[in-house]
Amino acid sequence: MQYAKIGPFNLYELFAFFFVYSFLGWIVEVAYHAVTTGKFVNRGFLNGPICPIYGAGVTAIVLMLCDVLNKTWAVALVGLAFPTAIELLTGWALEKFFHNKWWDYSDRKFNFKGYVCLEFSLLWAIAVIFVIEIVHPLTVKFVSLADNVTGTALVSVCIGLLVIDIIVTVLQALELNKQLKEIDGVAKVLGIGGEIIGKGVTAATLAVENGIDRVKQKRDDAVDAIVKKMPKRFLKAFPRLASKTSPNSVELAKESMARKKTKKHKISAPNETDGAETIRNEKTENDQ
Numbered sequence: 001m002q003y004a005k006i007g008p009f010n011l012y013e014l015f016a017f018f019f020v021y022s023f024l025g026w027i028v029e030v031a032y033h034a035v036t037t038g039k040f041v042n043r044g045f046l047n048g049p050i051c052p053i054y055g056a057g058v059t060a061i062v063l064m065l066c067d068v069l070n071k072t073w074a075v076a077l078v079g080l081a082f083p084t085a086i087e088l089l090t091g092w093a094l095e096k097f098f099h100n101k102w103w104d105y106s107d108r109k110f111n112f113k114g115y116v117c118l119e120f121s122l123l124w125a126i127a128v129i130f131v132i133e134i135v136h137p138l139t140v141k142f143v144s145l146a147d148n149v150t151g152t153a154l155v156s157v158c159i160g161l162l163v164i165d166i167i168v169t170v171l172q173a174l175e176l177n178k179q180l181k182e183i184d185g186v187a188k189v190l191g192i193g194g195e196i197i198g199k200g201v202t203a204a205t206l207a208v209e210n211g212i213d214r215v216k217q218k219r220d221d222a223v224d225a226i227v228k229k230m231p232k233r234f235l236k237a238f239p240r241l242a243s244k245t246s247p248n249s250v251e252l253a254k255e256s257m258a259r260k261k262t263k264k265h266k267i268s269a270p271n272e273t274d275g276a277e278t279i280r281n282e283k284t285e286n287d288q
Contacts, residue, residue: 007066015155017062018055024135025054041236042181045094045102046165047172053090057083058131069132069216079128086119089116100180104240172231179230180249183223220259227256 004011029043031052044051061078068074092115095101106116111117144155230253234241243250 007063007235009063009066012148012151013143014059014063016146016151017059017139018052019050019155019158020055020109020139021058021131021141022050022052022055022164025051026057028054028196042233043237043239046162046169047233048161049163050162050165052162053086057086058128061128061132063130063138069136072129072133075129075132076125079132080121080125083128084116087120087124088112088115098177099243100173100177101240101242102238104242171235176231176234177243179226180243180253182226183249183252184243220256223252223256224259227253227260 006014009017026044026049030040033039033041033043042049046052061075061082062069064082065075065078091101091103101114105111105117105120106114108117108119110119143151241250
């Protein structure tokens with residue numbers, strides 16, 4: 001790796017840049033989500049602490065701007081255009097391959113089909129200026145701490161782990177699609193049942209309500225059974241995830257996760273009646 005070069009950098013340096021910025025990008029995503037929601041969520045598409053879109057983007061920008069890194073206007077221009085193009089291409093490719101929309105900027109002004117928007121493009125430009133002028137010099141020093149043999153060995157291990165992570169994640173995403181389709185099928189079948197009951201017994205309102213409640217409970221139970229086996233990390237990491245092939249399934253899956261969370265809170269909460277009964281018993285014993 002130390003002998004093969006692309007521009008002024010050898011392959012070890014480029015791969016090292018990629019992994020450093022992929023990790024830093026993951027930290028930024030997790031920190032942003034922690035600030036906005038107050039909890040930790042693995043925000044990357046992959047399972048590991050890495051966001052390759054950041055690593056690939058910054059490394060490519062460093063290569064493109066290697067002769068003009070000291071010119072802020074050039075950094076800003078490329079920082080605006082290149083990350084936007086990557087985000088657009090990645091969003092489109094993920095949707096076409098997995099039939100899910102992983103993020104959606106449709107509610108923001110000046111967006112393009114929900115994949116990108118002007119607001120985040122401008123933020124990309126500011127972020128790239130900060131990275132190139134402040135972070136990258138420190139990254140270069142960090143990467144140079146390892147000699148070529150040690151550095152190549154570390155990068156090779158990281159590449160191996162990345163390949164494994166990609167394979168596992170793709171399999172999980174395909175499994176997610178399969179289970180979303182199952183949820184959608186359950187909803188459609190039992191939804192039809194609910195309509196039949198509602199139309200067939202209009203004279204008996206209470207019976208209708210009870211019948212629809214039973215159908216809904218069956219649907220919820222069936223969905224809960226599917227969600228129990230589902231890789232739920234994707235639903236947490238991508239709150240705006242939307243399935244193109246099973247449009248209602250993501251919302252049903254989230255409702256199932258919320259029901260499970262509510263049940264856990266109820267189980268873990270102390271029973272006030274039991275507590276009061278214990279106090280009364282203790283008082284009776286003391287009186288005796």
